[in-house]
Structure formats: C-alpha cells, structure tokens
Amino acid sequence: MADTIKCKHCGEKRAPLGFAPFPNEIGQRIATEICPPCWASWLQKQTQIINHYGLDLMKPDAQDFLFDNLKGFLFGEVKPEATEATIDTSKEGTVKW
Ligand SMILES: [Zn+2]
Numbered sequence: 001m002a003d004t005i006k007c008k009h010c011g012e013k014r015a016p017l018g019f020a021p022f023p024n025e026i027g028q029r030i031a032t033e034i035c036p037p038c039w040a041s042w043l044q045k046q047t048q049i050i051n052h053y054g055l056d057l058m059k060p061d062a063q064d065f066l067f068d069n070l071k072g073f074l075f076g077e078v079k080p081e082a083t084e085a086t087i088d089t090s091k092e093g094t095v096k097w
Helices: 025-033 037-054 060-075
Strands: none
Touching: 025 060, 037 060
C-alpha cells in the first residue's frame, strides 16, 4: 500500500494519488507527490482554464499550455516564459452552461 507523502501542493501528510493521470513523467510525479484532494482541485481549475481559453486539447500547443499551468499549480514550477493563466473569479456564476 502506498506510503504517506508530504504533498507538494498543500504540504499535508497524506496518501498520494497513487495513479499516474498522464502517461509521462509529470503523471508519475503526480501519482507519488500529490494528494487526491489537490488533484481534485486541479481538475476543477483545469476545467476553468479550458473553458476560459477555449482550449482545443487536440492541439499540442493547448496541451503544453495546460501542462505549464498544471506544473505551476501543483508543483509551483513555472517556466520563465510561461504566464500562469489567471481567471477572473469575479465573473463566477455569470457563465451559462
Ligand atoms: Zn495536497
């Protein structure tokens, strides 16, 4: 069974997510360094970012953009040339689904 880790995002000692959500290095890191609640909050933010920017995830550019944001959000790693997506939360609740 998985050990307790110190989550890279919230700093709490918890069980790690335990599975890699992506088939790459970042996915492995999330599986072992991020706790399930933090992963869940990223998924919410990811949805906001996709909707906010109208990202087409079939495009490599859009995937890179999302991964940059993911790394910034979960691990606090932001590439110098990457600008973190900022979402205008004051408009929350005005979006019609
Ligand atoms: Zn966490």
